[in-house]
Amino acid sequence: MSSTPVPPSSPSAAHGEGQHANHNLTGFIIFLCSESVIFLAFFSGYAILRLAALDWLPAGVDGLEWRMPLINTVVLVSSSFTMVLAEHFKGKGKIWLFRGFWLLTMAMGAYFLYGQAVEWSGLTFGFTSGTFGGTFYLLTGFHGLHVLTGILLMGLMLAKSFVPGNYDGGEQGVIATSLFWHFVDVIWIILFVLLYVWRA
Amino acid sequence: MTSTALSPEPPASWRRYFGFSTDAKVIGIQYIVVAFFFFLVGGLLAMIMRGELITPEADLVDRTVYNGLYTMHGTIMLFLFIFPVLNGLNNLLIPTMIGAPDMAFPRLNTAAFWLVPVFGILLIASFFLPSGPATSGWWSYPPVSLQNPLGHLINGEFLWVLAVALSGVSSIMGAVNFVTTILRMRAPGMGLFRMPVFCWTALAAQTLQLIGLPALTGGAVMLLLDLSVGTSFYRPEGGGDPVLYQHFFWFYSHPAVYVIILPVFGIFSELFPVYSRKPLFGYVYVCLASFIIVGLGLIVWVHHMFPSGVTQWMRNLFMVTTMLIAVPTGVKVFAWLGTLWGGKIRLTTPMLFCLGGLFNFVFAGITGIMLATVPIDIHVSNTYFVVGHFHYVIYGAAVMGVFAAIYHWFPKFTGRMPYEGLGKLHCLLTFVGANLSFLPMHPMGLMGMPRRVSSYDPEFAFWNVLASLGGFLLGVSIIPFLLNMISSWARGPKAPHNPWNAIGLEWLLPSPPAEDNFGEHVPTVISRPYGYGTGEPLVEHQADIERALTLQEAIR
Numbered sequence: 193m194s195s196t197p198v199p200p201s202s203p204s205a206a207h208g209e210g211q212h213a214n215h216n217l218t219g220f221i222i223f224l225c226s227e228s229v230i231f232l233a234f235f236s237g238y239a240i241l242r243l244a245a246l247d248w249l250p251a252g253v254d255g256l257e258w259r260m261p262l263i264n265t266v267v268l269v270s271s272s273f274t275m276v277l278a279e280h281f282k283g284k285g286k287i288w289l290f291r292g293f294w295l296l297t298m299a300m301g302a303y304f305l306y307g308q309a310v311e312w313s314g315l316t317f318g319f320t321s322g323t324f325g326g327t328f329y330l331l332t333g334f335h336g337l338h339v340l341t342g343i344l345l346m347g348l349m350l351a352k353s354f355v356p357g358n359y360d361g362g363e364q365g366v367i368a369t370s371l372f373w374h375f376v377d378v379i380w381i382i383l384f385v386l387l388y389v390w391r392a
Numbered sequence: 393m394t395s396t397a398l399s400p401e402p403p404a405s406w407r408r409y410f411g412f413s414t415d416a417k418v419i420g421i422q423y424i425v426v427a428f429f430f431f432l433v434g435g436l437l438a439m440i441m442r443g444e445l446i447t448p449e450a451d452l453v454d455r456t457v458y459n460g461l462y463t464m465h466g467t468i469m470l471f472l473f474i475f476p477v478l479n480g481l482n483n484l485l486i487p488t489m490i491g492a493p494d495m496a497f498p499r500l501n502t503a504a505f506w507l508v509p510v511f512g513i514l515l516i517a518s519f520f521l522p523s524g525p526a527t528s529g530w531w532s533y534p535p536v537s538l539q540n541p542l543g544h545l546i547n548g549e550f551l552w553v554l555a556v557a558l559s560g561v562s563s564i565m566g567a568v569n570f571v572t573t574i575l576r577m578r579a580p581g582m583g584l585f586r587m588p589v590f591c592w593t594a595l596a597a598q599t600l601q602l603i604g605l606p607a608l609t610g611g612a613v614m615l616l617l618d619l620s621v622g623t624s625f626y627r628p629e630g631g632g633d634p635v636l637y638q639h640f641f642w643f644y645s646h647p648a649v650y651v652i653i654l655p656v657f658g659i660f661s662e663l664f665p666v667y668s669r670k671p672l673f674g675y676v677y678v679c680l681a682s683f684i685i686v687g688l689g690l691i692v693w694v695h696h697m698f699p700s701g702v703t704q705w706m707r708n709l710f711m712v713t714t715m716l717i718a719v720p721t722g723v724k725v726f727a728w729l730g731t732l733w734g735g736k737i738r739l740t741t742p743m744l745f746c747l748g749g750l751f752n753f754v755f756a757g758i759t760g761i762m763l764a765t766v767p768i769d770i771h772v773s774n775t776y777f778v779v780g781h782f783h784y785v786i787y788g789a790a791v792m793g794v795f796a797a798i799y800h801w802f803p804k805f806t807g808r809m810p811y812e813g814l815g816k817l818h819c820l821l822t823f824v825g826a827n828l829s830f831l832p833m834h835p836m837g838l839m840g841m842p843r844r845v846s847s848y849d850p851e852f853a854f855w856n857v858l859a860s861l862g863g864f865l866l867g868v869s870i871i872p873f874l875l876n877m878i879s880s881w882a883r884g885p886k887a888p889h890n891p892w893n894a895i896g897l898e899w900l901l902p903s904p905p906a907e908d909n910f911g912e913h914v915p916t917v918i919s920r921p922y923g924y925g926t927g928e929p930l931v932e933h934q935a936d937i938e939r940a941l942t943l944q945e946a947i948r
Contacts, residue, residue: 215496219497226603226606227606245631319622323630323631326624326625330625
């Protein structure tokens with residue numbers, strides 16, 4: 193997806209390659225809109241199954257513990273703010289502050305994944321424990337994959353910030369990663385409400 | 393890219409069609425050729441089925457084999473023929489029609505294309521599994537699709553879900569590319585309301601792909617987990633709901649028929665003005681109607697589920713929304729009739745295909761309204777009436793439109809003229825074959841013959857014999873097409889840049905166009921498309937561009 197840098201003197205920059213980075217961002221936003229539908233499908237599937245269920249919780253399960261996921265939620269939501277700060281410093285040209293806050297965002301994402309893993313390992317039900325277990329692991333697992341992807345994308349952007357002159361022409365990768373991260377964040381908030389806040 | 397931009401000569405080597413090319417025009421032809429390979433495979437399965445149904449007894453193939461035949465026929469024709477062939481046309485036409493050098497993301501385009509043979513081979517490979525291919529129909533409803541009697545992890549259904557998921561990935565990659573290209577790479581002066589209708593319909597269809605496909609993919613992931621991991625999303629014994637799958641499936645697969653038919657509407661809208669020498673009647677309304685179809689198309693899916701135990705208010709609601717679709721569609725049909733009215737009609741092969749396709753489409757639209765009516769639908773659900781309606785839409789209208797497009801734009805992208813005689817023979821055989829095969833399915837269905845059976849009551853034999861003869865005629869009809877394509881590409885007469893006297897950016901390019909189309913000399917669009925009979929030029933310096941092209945052809 194990375195565009196080949198074109199020397200400004202090249203005549204083709206006028207209409208072709210020069211706008212290419214812009215196309216990347218447009219394409220990425222279109223992709224994100226499409227990606228949100230798959231979450232919408234999972235959310236509505238969860239809601240339909242839950243509303244129709246006679247016994248939602250499998251035998252021996254009292255419900256989900258919500259304290260640890262709440263801490264996780266706070267960490268993930270704050271990581272969106274640290275990311276905005278990082279972008280702010282990048283806009284001011286303070287590249288080291290950008291890297292610092294960017295790395296902090298990555299660490300918060302990683303902590304979220306760690307918290308998720310701890311929660312999973314303490315659960316008494318599995319993927320095949322009825323629709324309750326199935327939807328829980330499907331939703332959190334699919335969201336977790338997106339968090340992992342976001343962290344990897346951030347790592348890539350961090351590495352690219354050390355390439356001299358990489359951010360001179362454009363910064364589409366950073367904007368795209370940040371959009372993706374906010375998207376993952378919003379999805380988590382909906383997911384948290386559906387899984388943990390919604391009581392029968 | 394820069395080296396070829398300087399030379400006006402089109403690239404000549406045929407080898408580039410056999411490798412990983414990033415040129416949209418090469419990828420377009422690759423898509424179309426691969427799609428027609430799978431068309432022959434899917435068609436062969438249909439021939440075996442019609443051979444089986446020519447007698448009431450199940451005598452030609454085993455019943456389990458028959459289940460595999462119709463499942464694979466439907467899956468191959470939709471995911472490996474019609475979507476790839478339309479993506480091929482999108483690749484050829486979108487960049488040339490809007491004056492872009494290539495797609496927005498050429499490498500993504502290559503990857504999207506090469507996924508097609510990959511999932512095609514995966515799907516075909518399921519014929520060679522000990523448990524055989526998937527046998528639960530192209531919609532793969534649970535609980536039938538969740539049965540795995542041999543208990544193998546890799547079974548026909550598993551490969552089916554995998555292939556459909558990969559097809560979804562490929563289509564999403566394509567859709568992101570087409571939408572970005574249309575939105576951001578149009579020629580100077582080409583506002584949205586100066587864009588050819590084919591691009592409007594492609595934009596509408598790809599928007600539907602972006603909204604609908606993720607739902608099917610999500611549903612398919614859950615089906616795969618139920619099948620292979622043992623979750624119970626769709627298993628009632630674990631609290632799941634098989635009807636939930638139907639919602640996911642039809643939320644995409646009903647709009648999928650608009651993904652198929654919208655570009656064909658675009659083809660009709662492009663071709664009728666050319667061959668009746670009149671501007672498209674109601675251009676703006678035809679463009680907007682595409683997006684009204686998108687909006688309504690997303691809220692009609694439950695009409696496939698009237699007998700699936702949905703509540704009465706849902707049945708009523710979705711009956712009304714489905715019937716409303718007839719309004720924007722009717723706008724288009726009347727726009728085409730208004731274009732033809734009083735025009736100077738030329739009955740070339742592409743025009744004949746368009747007229748035949750329009751005739752079949754109107755018929756399919758009428759049976760569609762019948763099917764949307766809840767009482768009729770419940771009566772004819774799961775009978776041949778549905779099969780007949782669907783094949784009128786897909787073969788009668790969409791495939792005929794695709795053939796029209798191929799004959800119309802063949803000279804542009806190959807540089808050779810197709811033979812008219814063979815083309816007209818192809819058109820006649822297709823039109824007669826389609827009507828002879830699919831019309832008898834309607835009385836058959838009204839009499840109550842269920843679909844997906846290999847043996848039936850002898851009272852249905854007469855209509856089945858007719859349908860089988862029509863089916864075999866369709867099988868024969870493909871022979872003049874293939875002969876025409878191969879021989880005219882190899883040694884047909886050289887095509888001028890604008891053999892049909894058509895108006896459009898693609899006709900201001902040499903045939904075949906250079907690798908980067910207009911390169912750096914993209915003309916500025918100064919008027920609406922389809923200015924037939926008005927004498928208004930489409931672009932600045934149009935006369936100079938045409939003179940240069942004619943000169944170039946004279947010295948060639």
